[in-house]
Amino acid sequence: MTIAATAGRTAINPRAAVLAYLAVSGIVLLLMMLLGLTMRLAQAQWIDVSPDFFYVVMTMHGAGMVGIAGLCSAAVMWHFVRRHVPVSTAVFLTNLVFFLIGAVLILGAGFIGGFGAAWTFLFPLPAHSGGLWSVNAAAAYLVGLIFIGVGFLLLHLDIARGILSVYGGLGAALGVKQAFGLAHGEEGPPPAVTASTMALIANILGILVGAAVLIISLVNLYVPSFTFNALAAKNLIYYFGHTFINVTIYMAVIAVYEILPIYAHRAWKTNWAFYLAWVLSTVFVLTVYTHHLLMDFAMPTWTLVAGQVISWLSGLPVLLVTAFGTLTVVYRSGLRWNPAAALVFLGVAGWAIGVIPAIADGTIAVNSVMHNTQWVPGHFHTYLLLGMVAMVLGFMTYLTNPQSRYGVAWLGYWLYLLGGVVFVLAFLSAGSASVPRRYAVHVAQWLPYDRIGSIGAACAIAGVLILIVRFFVGMRTAASAQDPSG
Amino acid sequence: MIQDVVWSVSIILMGALALVFIWVATGASVAIANYGPVIDAAYRLRVWLFGIALIVLIGTNYKTVGELPYINTLPPLPAAAVQPVQVVGQQWMWTITPNTFKVGQTAEFQVTSKDVNHGFGLYDPEFRIVAEVQAMPGYTNVLRYQFTEPGTYQVLCLEYCGVAHHAMQAQIKVTDH
Numbered sequence: 293m294t295i296a297a298t299a300g301r302t303a304i305n306p307r308a309a310v311l312a313y314l315a316v317s318g319i320v321l322l323l324m325m326l327l328g329l330t331m332r333l334a335q336a337q338w339i340d341v342s343p344d345f346f347y348v349v350m351t352m353h354g355a356g357m358v359g360i361a362g363l364c365s366a367a368v369m370w371h372f373v374r375r376h377v378p379v380s381t382a383v384f385l386t387n388l389v390f391f392l393i394g395a396v397l398i399l400g401a402g403f404i405g406g407f408g409a410a411w412t413f414l415f416p417l418p419a420h421s422g423g424l425w426s427v428n429a430a431a432a433y434l435v436g437l438i439f440i441g442v443g444f445l446l447l448h449l450d451i452a453r454g455i456l457s458v459y460g461g462l463g464a465a466l467g468v469k470q471a472f473g474l475a476h477g478e479e480g481p482p483p484a485v486t487a488s489t490m491a492l493i494a495n496i497l498g499i500l501v502g503a504a505v506l507i508i509s510l511v512n513l514y515v516p517s518f519t520f521n522a523l524a525a526k527n528l529i530y531y532f533g534h535t536f537i538n539v540t541i542y543m544a545v546i547a548v549y550e551i552l553p554i555y556a557h558r559a560w561k562t563n564w565a566f567y568l569a570w571v572l573s574t575v576f577v578l579t580v581y582t583h584h585l586l587m588d589f590a591m592p593t594w595t596l597v598a599g600q601v602i603s604w605l606s607g608l609p610v611l612l613v614t615a616f617g618t619l620t621v622v623y624r625s626g627l628r629w630n631p632a633a634a635l636v637f638l639g640v641a642g643w644a645i646g647v648i649p650a651i652a653d654g655t656i657a658v659n660s661v662m663h664n665t666q667w668v669p670g671h672f673h674t675y676l677l678l679g680m681v682a683m684v685l686g687f688m689t690y691l692t693n694p695q696s697r698y699g700v701a702w703l704g705y706w707l708y709l710l711g712g713v714v715f716v717l718a719f720l721s722a723g724s725a726s727v728p729r730r731y732a733v734h735v736a737q738w739l740p741y742d743r744i745g746s747i748g749a750a751c752a753i754a755g756v757l758i759l760i761v762r763f764f765v766g767m768r769t770a771a772s773a774q775d776p777s778g
Numbered sequence: 779m780i781q782d783v784v785w786s787v788s789i790i791l792m793g794a795l796a797l798v799f800i801w802v803a804t805g806a807s808v809a810i811a812n813y814g815p816v817i818d819a820a821y822r823l824r825v826w827l828f829g830i831a832l833i834v835l836i837g838t839n840y841k842t843v844g845e846l847p848y849i850n851t852l853p854p855l856p857a858a859a860v861q862p863v864q865v866v867g868q869q870w871m872w873t874i875t876p877n878t879f880k881v882g883q884t885a886e887f888q889v890t891s892k893d894v895n896h897g898f899g900l901y902d903p904e905f906r907i908v909a910e911v912q913a914m915p916g917y918t919n920v921l922r923y924q925f926t927e928p929g930t931y932q933v934l935c936l937e938y939c940g941v942a943h944h945a946m947q948a949q950i951k952v953t954d955h
Contacts, residue, residue: 344941410938417894422869422940522915558813587912589919593848604835612828619802620820626809641799645792652784657842661780661907664897664936724785726907728936731944
C-alpha cells in the first residue's frame with residue numbers, strides 16, 4: 293500500500309495532522325516541564341508552595357507527562373508507519389480529540405477539584421482524600437484517563453488493521469520468522485512496521501488492563517462498599533502504567549531508524565538480531581512490570597525474582613541492538629551534524645545511559661534501600677527527558693528544517709542537553725543519599741540537590757522552549773513540504 | 779553502604795557509555811568509503827559485548843538473588859532471638875510497638891496499613907535508608923532487620939499517601955545496652 297493510496301482514504305492532510313499532534317505536544321510538554329520546575333523550586337525552598345497544591349501539581353505533572361509522551365511518540369510512529377500500511381487520518385485525529393477531552397477533565401480534577409492522588413492513583417487513595425478533593429474530582433480524573441486510553445486504543449486498533457491488511461499477521465509484521473532464522477533478515481518488515489506492531493501489542497493489552505482498574509476505582513468512589521484487593525489493583529495499575537510509558541520510547545525510536553540514516557547516508561541494516569531484539573522487547577515489556585512491586589513482600593517471590601531478571605535482560609536489546617546500531621550507522625559516516633540528527637542521536641544515548649540506573653533499581657538488593665527515593669525519577673528522566681523527548685524533538689526539527697536558523701537550534705540543543713544532564717544527576721545523587729521522591733517539604737540537608745536540580749531544570753526548559761518555538765516558526769511551511777532527504 | 783556502591787558503579791558505567799557516544803559523534807565527520815568492513819567489525823565486537831554482558835548479567839543475578847529480603851527466603855530464627863514489632867500505617871502516622879531496641883537485636887517488623895498504601899522506610903542515625911517495605915491494607919509484610927549501631931532511627935513514609943505524606947514520620951531508639 294502506498295502513501296497515495298493511504299492519502300486517498302481521507303480529505304484531511306495527514307502531514308498537517310502530525311503537525312497538530314506535535315503542536316499540542318510542544319505546548320503541553322512545556323507546561324508540564326514548568327510544573328516540574330515548580331516542584332523542584334518548592335523543594336529547594338526558593339518558592340513557597342503549600343503541600344496540598346504541591347501534590348496537585350505533582351499529580352498533574354505525572355499524568356500530563358505520561359499522556360503527552362504517548363501523544364508525541366504516537367505522532368512519530370504514525371508519520372512513518374503510514375508509508376507502509378494504510379491507516380486512517382480520521383482515527384488519528386480522533387485520538388487527539390479524545391486526548392484533549394481527557395486532558396481537560398484531568399486538569400479540571402486537579403486545578404479546580406484539588407485532586408492529588410499522584411498519577412498512579414494507587415487504590416484506594418482516590419477515595420481517601422482527607423477532605424482535600426471530592427468524589428467527583430477523583431472521578432473526573434479517572435474518566436479523563438479513560439478517555440485518553442480509549443483514544444489510544446482506537447489508534448492502535450486502526451494501525452493493527454492496516455498492518456494485518458498488508459502483512460497478514462502480527463507475527464509477520466514483528467519479524468518473528470526473521471528473528472528465529474526462518475527467513476532472511478533483509479526480507480523482513482521495515483523497522484517502523486516492526487516497532488508499531490510491538491507498540492500496539494503491548495499498548496492494547498496494557499490499556500485494557502488499565503481500563504479495568506480505572507472502572508474498579510470509579511465504582512469504589514461512588515459505592516465504597518464495593519472494594520477490591522489493593523495488591524491486585526497495584527498489579528493492574530503498574531502493568532498498565534509501566535507498559536504505556538515504556539512503549540512511548542519504542543514508538544519514538546522509529547524517528548532514529550528513519551532520520552539518522554538519511555543524514556548519515558547509510559541504511560539501517562535489519563537482520564535476525566534486530567528482529568529478535570524487538571520480539572524479546574515485546575515479551576519483556578509485557579512481563580517486567582513486577583520490578584515496581586519489589587517491596588511488596590506479599591507478592592509471590594518468584595514474580596519478584598522474575599521482575600529483577602527480566603529488568604536486566606531487557607537492557608540487552610536496547611544496548612546491543614538499538615544503541616549499537618546507532619553508533620554503527622554514525623561511525624565515520626561523514627555525517628555533517630545538524631540539530632535534527634544530533635537530537636535523535638542524543639535520544640539513543642539518553643535511553644541507553646538511562647538503562648544503567650534503571651537496571652540497578654530493578655535489582656532487589658538495591659531496591660531495598662533505593663525504592664521510591666529520587667533515584668527513581670533520576671533514572672526515568674534520563675531515558676525519557678534525554679531519551680524519548682530528544683527523539684521527538686529531533687523529529688520536530690526534522691519536519692521543520694529551516695537551515696538558516698541552525699544557530700538558534702544549536703543554542704536550544706546545548707541548553708537542553710547540559711541542563712538535562714545536571715537535572716538528572718541531581719536526582720540520582722539525591723536518591724543515593726536516600727532523599728525520598730514525592731515529598732512536598734524537604735529538610736535542610738537535601739536542599740543542595742534540589743537547588744542544583746532546579747538550575748538544571750530551568751536550563752533544560754529554556755533549551756526546549758527554543759526548540760519548540762523554532763518548530764512553531766517553521767510549522768506553516770512544513771505542512772506543505774516534503775520530508776528532508778539529507 | 780549499598781547506595782554508595784550503586785552510585786559509583788552507575789556513574790562510571792554511564793560516563794563510559796557517554797564517552798563512547800561522544801567519541802563516535804566527534805569522529806562522524808570523517809567518512810569511510812567502504813561501509814562493509816565497518817559492519818563486519820561491528821558485528822564481531824557485538825558478539826564479544828554480548829558475551830561480556832551475559833556473564834555480568836548471570837553473575838550479578840546469581841549473587842543478588844541469593845540475598846533476598848523476603849521473610850520466606852530467610853533462615854528461621856529461634857523465637858527468643860527475634861523481637862516481633864507491630865507496625866501500622868494510616869494517614870498520616872505510624873504506630874510502632876515496641877519502638878526501642880538494643881544494638882545487636884533483630885526485629886521482625888510486621889507491617890500493615892489501615893487505609894491506603896504506605897511505605898515503611900527505616901533510616902539510620904546518619905539519615906540513610908537501611909531497609910524498607912510496603913505497608914498495604916489487607917496484608918502484613920514482614921521485614922527482618924538487625925540493629926547494628928545505636929542512635930535514633932527515623933521511619934519515613936516511602937509511598938505517596940496524600941497531603942501529609944511527607945510528615946508521616948516516627949522514631950525508633952536503639953541503645954547500647
